[in-house]
Each structure stands twice: as structure tokens, then as C-alpha cells.
Amino acid sequence: MSSVPPQRFALLVGVDLYLNDGSRRRPDGNTVSLNNLNGCVKDVKAIQDFLYQELQLDKPSILTSSPAALVENEPARPAEPPDCWPTFANIKSKFDAVYDGAKPGDLFYFHFSGHGAELQPIDGSSGSSRREPSLLTADFCCGEPALRGWQLNQWLRRLSDKQVHVVVTIDSCYSGGAWRHGDHARTPIGWTTVLNLPADIEAVKGTEMRSFLRDGDLEKSWSINPDRLTVMTACESHEQASDRTVDDQPGGAFTHALLGHLKQQPAASSRTYRVIRDHVENQVSRQNPRVFGRDRLLFLGTDEPFSATPLVGRIEEGKVHLPIGRIHGVQQGSEFTCPSTGKVFAVSTVDKFQCSATVSPETIKVLREYKCQVFPFRWNFGEEKLQVLVDLRLASVFSTTLRGYLEDRIASGIEVVQQGVSDNSNDSTCTVLRLEHQGDNGINIFGPASLIGYEGPIRGLDIYGNNTKLVNASAAALAQLARFKQILDLRSQTCKEMESFDSTIEPDNPTATSPFSDHQTFNFTFRNTGQARLYFTVVVLGPGFHVKQLYPDRDSPETLHTNEKQSFIFRIIIPDKLQGDKSANKVLIHRDIIRTIVTRNQPLSWRSWELPAIWNAMQIEHDRSSEPRDATLEKNSFACWIKDEEILIRSM
The missing domain is CATH 3.40.50 (Rossmann fold)
Structure with missing residues (x-):
């Protein structure tokens, strides 16, 4: 008897028309209103077509609000029937239906295009002035609830706990902790404080509100997501998501770039979330898309390929500029290639954070054709x-x-x-x-x-x-x-300036001592003790001579403001290749180095460090096509610290 194949569910939400009956008011008594949008329903239809044509997913749930023809003396209403409007009640009903129908191994995809805004916390016990990034539903101005970011996270977590793979894309302002304004972005015009109503409080009853959610920062919600959850957002927590018009048709810049890459890159290896994010970032302006969770997975899939790290350069005045430098291990003479063409060039100028090479006009022409995408070819180790x-x-x-x-x-x-x-x-x-x-x-x-x-x-x-x-x-x-x-x-590249943070690694069992047992779990805690925003990434340099990012489970680093703290638990497991002959009754000691990299005021990517286990060294791919990140570094007040801690694990 064959097993039942996994199902794929999808819920696509697009809000162009916002209803308003005057129920919501500001503290000054004026009515809250939301300007209508022009591209969110188009976003949903474009994604629906893609899911059908590319993935044969033919029955997604659709909730949209398109402006209908106006009737004299009647308020504006969506053209769709009421049970298809993107209201809080309808969205929650669809989530509940997916939860009831999904089984372990199934996949659920949720997309939202519409307004986003920061709302007052539901309860006054948050102890913080920080607001809660939220998705604004079509009936929000009618006194109905918005979908709070932390609340959405809990709904998704509930599915993940059922072992359902969850993928989310959000095209709104403040979606990385935030949510579109004016004619070209999706944040309400003139947005100020909006008072909570009884419906808002009622909507979150029964939803777990953990301490990590109290600051209302959705970014923190995404950052602690479970293993089967991936979230792509249009921008960072302090940014706006823009609209764009293509062939006289409005739509979200993020959604347009996302679908553009997926349609142009049919090869599966080009469809990991981190590669998609990098491509989208190169296509949109004044916003930085984010990926939270399993960014190495294939789009709407469960596979995680390993490949060499691609980079994207910038061409100026006959030179190629790459966004990695000495801090990443680049030395003068290091070589990079555009593998589809065989073109190889060596960098001639290297500073701490970037490098550049003078190349021929022919090479520039080829690099432009391939969007200046290159891979490391031969590392140079300098004088060593x-x-x-x-x-x-x-x-x-x-x-x-x-x-x-x-x-x-x-x-x-x-x-x-x-x-x-x-x-x-x-x-x-x-x-x-x-x-x-x-x-x-x-x-x-x-x-x-x-x-x-x-x-x-x-x-x-x-x-x-x-x-x-x-x-x-x-x-x-x-x-x-x-x-x-x-x-x-x-x-040795670490900043000589005094550290403005504290970090600790402790075994979860206080009686455990080094060398620790296999499968030992540890608690990692990081606190920002300075005045500037810090970004930290934790990387493991393993006993198989592999290098992999341990936390966060995405390309971008974790962000912490003054006095903020972040903790997580990790487990060290000895690879099967290193277990040895247990019958020999010989204890082997294995070394893991837990490296914490901290930067001030500017996030950096460290994925150019990644290496497979040494027994897989010959399996690194150099020929995949992708659109990696093009980072520029603001050097003012920038600092970088590198802190290593060795953990010894014993095996028999």
C-alpha cells in the first residue's frame, strides 16, 4: 500500500479596498481612515497563476477586496462576495481550516499584500513604548481586529508544531518587524496612534503571549521560529515596502521581483530562499527584503542543497567591486569566476570589508550579461x-x-x-x-x-x-x-575597542563538565550593553572542518538594540563519520568552535565562510546560477568583534 503524498495548501490575501464605517477613532476623536491601494489584488492573482502554472497548485484559498462600481449614497464595497473578503474573521477561518485538514509533511503557503502599521500593544503590561507591527485587514476601520505580527506567528507555529512545513511571504511595510504609504508604499498616510477596541482584545484571547513578544517587534517573532517555518518579508522593520507599475499595471515591487526570479530561474538550485532574497534586493530600491527561518530550503520544498557561495559585484569605471574583504578572508590575488563563461579575474585592492579588480572590457561585457554574478575560484592566503x-x-x-x-x-x-x-x-x-x-x-x-x-x-x-x-x-x-x-x-581581525556586549555559553545541565557527552545541549545568551544597535551571528567551526551558521537560521544577522537580550538553545551532535569504532572502547575528543561575530550599526553576511564537511569537499558546486546580495557598507561608527569559545565533546 503506497503512502499518501503530501498536500500543498495556500492562502493568498490581497487588500486594495479598505472598508470604513467610522467605528475607529484616534485619541483626538477623528475617524481613522486607510487609503486604498492599487496593486495588492494583482499581486495575489499573479501568485495564483504562478502556483498553477509552475507548481500545479490549482485550488488556493483567495481573499481579496477589489473596488466595485460605486452606487450612489452607498459606501464602497469590494466586488467579491463577503465570504471572500480579507477580513480578520475570514483569514482566521481559513487558517483554522488548513490546520484541521493538514497532516504531518504537508506544506502551507501564506501570502499577504496590503497595508501594514504599528499598533498599540493589546495589554498595558508590555512595559515598553514599542508598538506591534500588524497586518491591516479590510474591515479594520469598521472596528474589527488587525492581524498582529506576533499573533500570526503563533498561528504559524501551531501548524509547524503539527509538522506542517510553512512558507510565508509578506509584501507590506514593517514586514520584517514592520508593514506600505502614499501612492508608492503600503503604510497608511498620516498614521498616528489608534486606540484599541474591545474587538482587538477579544481577537487575541486564547493566543499565547510569551515574554519575547511583549515588545511588539515582529522581527523578534520571526527570529525564534521553528524548524519548519520560513518567512520572507518585503523590507526591514524600519522600512516601507514600495509599489511599482509594469506595463501600466500596479503591483508590489517585492512580489514582482519574487515572481520574476522564480519564472526566470527554473533550476531548483537557484530557488533557495536566500538566493531569491538576494535577487529581490537587487531589483528593489530603498528596502531590504528579509528571510527568517530556513533560508537554505528550496522554494516551497524541503530540500537543502549545499553549494559554493555566490557573490554579486558592482561595476564602476572598469573595475569590479565585490562586497567581501579581509574580514572574510580575501587577500590580494584571490580569484573569482563567472562559471557559466569561464572568465576568471584576481582582485588587486582589498580593504577590510570589500575588494576590487581591474578587468578587461571583454570581461566587463560578460559580467554585465550575467549580472556580475561570481564565485570564489582560488583563495589566496597572502604571505602564508x-x-x-x-x-x-x-x-x-x-x-x-x-x-x-x-x-x-x-x-x-x-x-x-x-x-x-x-x-x-x-x-x-x-x-x-x-x-x-x-x-x-x-x-x-x-x-x-x-x-x-x-x-x-x-x-x-x-x-x-x-x-x-x-x-x-x-x-x-x-x-x-x-x-x-x-x-x-x-x-585576529577583531576590533581592539572594548566590547559593548556580553555573551555566554552554558550547558543546560549545570553538573555537566568538559569534555561533554554527545548530544549535549547548551544555552547561548547575548546582551547588548552599549548604546548602538548591534548585529550578531553565531557560526560553528566543526570537527569535520565544516563551517556553518548556527544562529540565526537565515543569512542576515540577529539585531539587538540597547539593553536587549536574545537567548537560544543548541545541541552538539558528533557526525556519524567521526563516531569511530565503538567496539574499541576508545574515547575520542572532538572540538567545536562556537564563533560569535558582532558588528555595530551595520549588518554583514558571513556565508562566504561556509564550508562542507571535509569528506564532502569535492562536492561543492561552482556552477549554479543565482542572484546573491550586493551589500554596501556604512563605515561610520562601524566596529566588528569576533569571539571564539571551544567546546570539547567525547565519543567512544
Whole structure:
């Protein structure tokens, strides 16, 4: 008997016409009104067409309010029947129906286009002047509730707890913690304080209001989302989402760019949420789309591919400018490529946060054609040379071939010598790695304990085969170790200024001591003790020489204002490849480095650091097409701190 395939549900909401019967008033007694919009219903219809044509999802739930022909002496009403209006009651009813009908493994997609605004907190116990970013429903001015951001999060969390995969796109102002104004944005004109009504209080009864929601910042709500939730928002918490007109048809700039990328990039590897976000950011102005949650998943899917990190450059006066610099491990001479064309160029100027290269007119033409999308090609490690000592039992042709394979991966100094000829182990400007012949056609790799984390051969590597396989696998592993060391050494780039934050990592069991047991859980706490806004990201440098962002589970960093605190729990699990032979009853110690990167006043992306486990080093893709982020850095009052903490885990 075959299993039932997962279902896909969708609820699409677009509010162009806002009803008003005068029920809502400002503190001065004046009536609250909302200007109508012109592109939200079009957004919904465009998404509906895409879901049908591209994903064969033919029965989404639709709630829209299109202006109907005006009737004399009658208030404006939507053209749709009342049960299809985007009211709070109808939206909640649709959510409840999805919850009742969905089963574990199903997928639910929710889209909202319309006004967003910041409202007063529901209860006065919040202890904060911060307001609650909310989605304004069609009947809000008739005294009916808005959909509060934290409340929407709880509805989504309820579905996720049922093991339903949830995807949300919000095209409104303040959607990253916020929500459109005037003719070109979706924030109400002249928005001021709006008094809460009994209907607002009634609407949140029975909805859990946890302490992390009390500041009313939707961004914080999205940031703590569960494993099966991904939220894409049109802008940051302090920004407005713009409209745009294409072929005389109005619509949301975010929705237009989102669908444009999905239609132009049929390849699945170009449809991860982080790639989509980067493309959308390059297509819209004065707003920065955000992704919260599982940004590495494929759009409306559950797969998470690993690939090399793409970058998008900026071309000015014959130069290509890339948004990464020394803080990311870029050195003069590092090379980048546009893999679809084979064009390779080396950067000539590198500062702390960006780099640039002078390229030929032909290369500029090609880069423009491919939207200046490039990938790292060969890392340069500056003055630090890589020396590889090769076992005498491996033929000299092996060393010669290995050097060629390494030169394909590394742009800086390389020395491959037979053991006993030269050893620069005590040279601080040289990274020394050693290859030993192992058994029948096998190789072990050794390195300094400061890099490897232990004495002995690299664990988890199975390098066997003919000469070609040995050389190729060895070169991939050696190049990864060299890049891992470079990333490890970047802690020296930390700001010398006194830290304006506190961070702690503690085991959840106070009696646990290092080295900890496998599957140990830890509590991480971060507090902003300074006066400026801080952005922090937590990255793990694992025992498999992999580098992956641990928190938040999205490309962008976590944002904390003065005196704000954020905590999360994480678990360290030893990869199966490193478990060893348990029958040997031998304790192995594995090192995880938990790196906290903090920047002041400006967020940075750290995904160019990411590496797969060393046993997968040959599986990095360099040929996917995507639209990555194009960041510009405001250097005024900028600072960057890097803080590492080692955690040792034992296995038998």
C-alpha cells in the first residue's frame, strides 16, 4: 500500500479596498481612515497563476477586496462576495481550516499584500513604548481586529508544531518587524496612534503571549521560529515596502521581483530562499527584503542543497567591486569566476570589508550579461605558504601531480616536498600538512593540533583508489584545511575597542563538565550593553572542518538594540563519520568552535565562510546560477568583534 503524498495548501490575501464605517477613532476623536491601494489584488492573482502554472497548485484559498462600481449614497464595497473578503474573521477561518485538514509533511503557503502599521500593544503590561507591527485587514476601520505580527506567528507555529512545513511571504511595510504609504508604499498616510477596541482584545484571547513578544517587534517573532517555518518579508522593520507599475499595471515591487526570479530561474538550485532574497534586493530600491527561518530550503520544498557561495559585484569605471574583504578572508590575488563563461579575474585592492579588480572590457561585457554574478575560484592566503610533506612511499609523480591539483585551488604559495627534504613546522608564516601512505592505496592527512584539534590523522576521511583519485581527493581536503585555517585565524581581525556586549555559553545541565557527552545541549545568551544597535551571528567551526551558521537560521544577522537580550538553545551532535569504532572502547575528543561575530550599526553576511564537511569537499558546486546580495557598507561608527569559545565533546 503506497503512502499518501503530501498536500500543498495556500492562502493568498490581497487588500486594495479598505472598508470604513467610522467605528475607529484616534485619541483626538477623528475617524481613522486607510487609503486604498492599487496593486495588492494583482499581486495575489499573479501568485495564483504562478502556483498553477509552475507548481500545479490549482485550488488556493483567495481573499481579496477589489473596488466595485460605486452606487450612489452607498459606501464602497469590494466586488467579491463577503465570504471572500480579507477580513480578520475570514483569514482566521481559513487558517483554522488548513490546520484541521493538514497532516504531518504537508506544506502551507501564506501570502499577504496590503497595508501594514504599528499598533498599540493589546495589554498595558508590555512595559515598553514599542508598538506591534500588524497586518491591516479590510474591515479594520469598521472596528474589527488587525492581524498582529506576533499573533500570526503563533498561528504559524501551531501548524509547524503539527509538522506542517510553512512558507510565508509578506509584501507590506514593517514586514520584517514592520508593514506600505502614499501612492508608492503600503503604510497608511498620516498614521498616528489608534486606540484599541474591545474587538482587538477579544481577537487575541486564547493566543499565547510569551515574554519575547511583549515588545511588539515582529522581527523578534520571526527570529525564534521553528524548524519548519520560513518567512520572507518585503523590507526591514524600519522600512516601507514600495509599489511599482509594469506595463501600466500596479503591483508590489517585492512580489514582482519574487515572481520574476522564480519564472526566470527554473533550476531548483537557484530557488533557495536566500538566493531569491538576494535577487529581490537587487531589483528593489530603498528596502531590504528579509528571510527568517530556513533560508537554505528550496522554494516551497524541503530540500537543502549545499553549494559554493555566490557573490554579486558592482561595476564602476572598469573595475569590479565585490562586497567581501579581509574580514572574510580575501587577500590580494584571490580569484573569482563567472562559471557559466569561464572568465576568471584576481582582485588587486582589498580593504577590510570589500575588494576590487581591474578587468578587461571583454570581461566587463560578460559580467554585465550575467549580472556580475561570481564565485570564489582560488583563495589566496597572502604571505602564508602551504607546505605539504609527502610520504616517501608515494611516487614522485604523485607529488608533481598533487602540486598541479593544488594550484587549481589555491592562488598563493604552495610547496610540495618529500618528507625529510624540508620541514617548516616551526615557521609561523607556513601551514604544514603531511600525507602518509596508508594500507593498500590509501592516504592519511596530518596537521598541527592547533588546526586539527587533536593528535593523529584527520578523522572521517577515506582517501583510497588509484593515483588520480588519491591526488584529487587529497588536493580537495588540503585546500579545505588551508581555507579552514584562514577562517580560524580571522579572529585576529577583531576590533581592539572594548566590547559593548556580553555573551555566554552554558550547558543546560549545570553538573555537566568538559569534555561533554554527545548530544549535549547548551544555552547561548547575548546582551547588548552599549548604546548602538548591534548585529550578531553565531557560526560553528566543526570537527569535520565544516563551517556553518548556527544562529540565526537565515543569512542576515540577529539585531539587538540597547539593553536587549536574545537567548537560544543548541545541541552538539558528533557526525556519524567521526563516531569511530565503538567496539574499541576508545574515547575520542572532538572540538567545536562556537564563533560569535558582532558588528555595530551595520549588518554583514558571513556565508562566504561556509564550508562542507571535509569528506564532502569535492562536492561543492561552482556552477549554479543565482542572484546573491550586493551589500554596501556604512563605515561610520562601524566596529566588528569576533569571539571564539571551544567546546570539547567525547565519543567512544
